[in-house]
Amino acid sequence: MEVSSLNHKSLIVDAPVLEYILEKNAYPKEHEQLKELREITAKKCEERSFMSVPVDEAQFLSMLLKIMNAKKTMEIGVFTGYSLLATALALPDDGQITAIDLDKEAYEIGLPFIQKAGVEHKINFIQSDAFSILDHLIKNEEEASFDFIFVDAEKEDYMRFHEKVMKLVKIGGIAAYDNTLWLGSVAYEQDDDKYSAMPESIWKNKDYVIQFNDFIVSDPRVESSLLSLGDGLTLCRRLY
Numbered sequence: 001m002e003v004s005s006l007n008h009k010s011l012i013v014d015a016p017v018l019e020y021i022l023e024k025n026a027y028p029k030e031h032e033q034l035k036e037l038r039e040i041t042a043k044k045c046e047e048r049s050f051m052s053v054p055v056d057e058a059q060f061l062s063m064l065l066k067i068m069n070a071k072k073t074m075e076i077g078v079f080t081g082y083s084l085l086a087t088a089l090a091l092p093d094d095g096q097i098t099a100i101d102l103d104k105e106a107y108e109i110g111l112p113f114i115q116k117a118g119v120e121h122k123i124n125f126i127q128s129d130a131f132s133i134l135d136h137l138i139k140n141e142e143e144a145s146f147d148f149i150f151v152d153a154e155k156e157d158y159m160r161f162h163e164k165v166m167k168l169v170k171i172g173g174i175a176a177y178d179n180t181l182w183l184g185s186v187a188y189e190q191d192d193d194k195y196s197a198m199p200e201s202i203w204k205n206k207d208y209v210i211q212f213n214d215f216i217v218s219d220p221r222v223e224s225s226l227l228s229l230g231d232g233l234t235l236c237r238r239l240y
């Protein structure tokens with residue numbers, strides 16, 4: 001399969017290398033229902049399917065959750081549920097995921113595959129703006145109770161999410177933020193030849209991503225690592 005036809009969200013610009021990773025490593029071990037969910041998302045959501053996390057990133061998150069022995073997690077920004085299903089498959093049978101999205105229709109596209117994979121019982125999907133749910137959880141004594149929180153929503157909200165997420169994730173737990181290299185735009189000016197062709201939506205949000213990245217570097221509450229996986233994944237381990 002040609003990488004250009006994969007619509008893959010990756011910073012790897014060397015197409016044969018990306019194709020090698022996907023064809024030789026990621027696709028051969030992709031769970032059948034994840035593959036089906038990915039295919040139906042591409043078919044029904046067309047260019048919006050670009051919002052799903054890439055296969056290699058989902059496999060990294062899955063391994064991380066297993067290494068951590070994560071049991072109680074949260075996902076902010078579900079879309080059709082690719083990262084959600086990868087998480088549900090990685091958690092033990094009594095694991096719990098609070099999954100929040102404004103859009104239930106998109107979740108329902110992926111739901112049959114979650115059901116077929118036999119992991120729906122681990123998921124509490126809440127159709128809502130995530131901020132009100134986070135406030136509710138903080139009020140209801142769920143502070144410092146989540147092993148892992150994955151944030152994959154609007155980039156302009158990351159700074160506000162971070163303050164609430166820092167209250168909800170356990171000390172020693174991980175908050176993971178997606179798209180923190182924002183297709184590489186964070187490193188380029190708009191008039192740069194290489195990146196001037198990027199869509200308006202990328203440039204519109206670039207400054208929010210830069211502001212968030214700068215903040216995380218000097219946030220004493222976390223140890224962080226910015227991975228060049230997908231289009232950037234920042235892991236923050238809560239220290240206190």
Ligand SMILES: C[S@@+](CC[C@H](N)C(=O)[O-])C[C@H]1O[C@@H](n2cnc3c(N)ncnc32)[C@H](O)[C@@H]1O
Pocket residue numbers: 051052053076077078079080081082083084100101102103106128129130131152153154157
């Ligand atoms: C990039 S997509 C999530 C992709 C998903 N993690 C996956 O791998 O398929 C972002 C989602 O965040 C949701 N969203 C954006 N802002 C939100 C908010 N304030 N509260 C809840 N959901 C939000 C959108 O409706 C959208 O479905």
